[in-house]
Amino acid sequence: MNITVFxxxxxxxxxYTEPxxxxxxxVGERGHTLVWGGSDAGLMxxxxxxxxAAGGRLVGVSVAFLAHKSYQGADELVTAVDLPRRKAELLERGxxxxxxxxxxGTLDEITEVLELKKHGHHEKPVVVLDTDGFYDGLRSQLRRMDAEGFLPRPLDELVFFTDEAEQALAYLGG
Structure with missing residues (x-):
C-alpha cells in the first residue's frame, strides 16, 4: 500500500518523534511505501x-523552492513546481x-484532504495519528461541525483519530 503522510x-x-x-x-516492516513531502529535515x-531501515519503499514529493532539502535516499523523488501541485501529487499517489x-502546512493539507473527501473527490481512508493530544482542538472543531450540520457526511466517514500506530495501520487495512 502507498501511504501518504503529512x-x-x-x-x-x-x-512526537518516538510515536x-x-x-x-x-510501515516499512509491512512492506508499504511511504509517500511524503520528500524532505530530509525534521520529522519528515x-x-x-x-x-x-525497516525495508519499506520511499516516494518523495518535494516542491521546487525546497529542493535543496530533498531526501537523497528516496526510491523515487518528484519535484512539483508549487505547493498546490505538491498536495495534489501527494493525494494522487497515496x-x-x-x-x-x-x-x-500540515493543517492546510489535512483540511484540503477532508474537504475533497467531503465532496466525494476521493474515498481514501484518512487517519490522524493524534500524538499527545496534539489534534484535540481539531477533533473538537470537527465534532462541532458534524453536530451542527456543517458536514454533509458523518465525521467518522471522513476521518479516523487514534493515538496508536497499530490502530492507524489496522484502520488502513495494513
Whole structure:
C-alpha cells in the first residue's frame, strides 16, 4: 500500500518523534511505501530513515523552492513546481492518508484532504495519528461541525483519530 503522510519538517521533541518512529517502522516492516513531502529535515527525514531501515519503499514529493532539502535516499523523488501541485501529487499517489504532528502546512493539507473527501473527490481512508493530544482542538472543531450540520457526511466517514500506530495501520487495512 502507498501511504501518504503529512507531517512537520521540523525537529521535534521525543514525545512526537518516538510515536512517528514506531509508525514508520511498522510501515516499512509491512512492506508499504511511504509517500511524503520528500524532505530530509525534521520529522519528515526521521520517517524516511525509519521506513527505509525497516525495508519499506520511499516516494518523495518535494516542491521546487525546497529542493535543496530533498531526501537523497528516496526510491523515487518528484519535484512539483508549487505547493498546490505538491498536495495534489501527494493525494494522487497515496492509497491512504495519515496525518502526524505538524504546523500550518500540515493543517492546510489535512483540511484540503477532508474537504475533497467531503465532496466525494476521493474515498481514501484518512487517519490522524493524534500524538499527545496534539489534534484535540481539531477533533473538537470537527465534532462541532458534524453536530451542527456543517458536514454533509458523518465525521467518522471522513476521518479516523487514534493515538496508536497499530490502530492507524489496522484502520488502513495494513
Amino acid at each position: 507531517c512537520s519538517a521540523y525537529s521535534l521533541d521525543e514525545r 512517528a518512529r514506531k509508525f514508520a517502522r511498522l 527525514g526521521l520517517l524516511a530513515d525509519e521506513v527505509k 492509497d491512504a492518508l495519515v496525518v502526524l504532528v505538524g504546523g500550518l
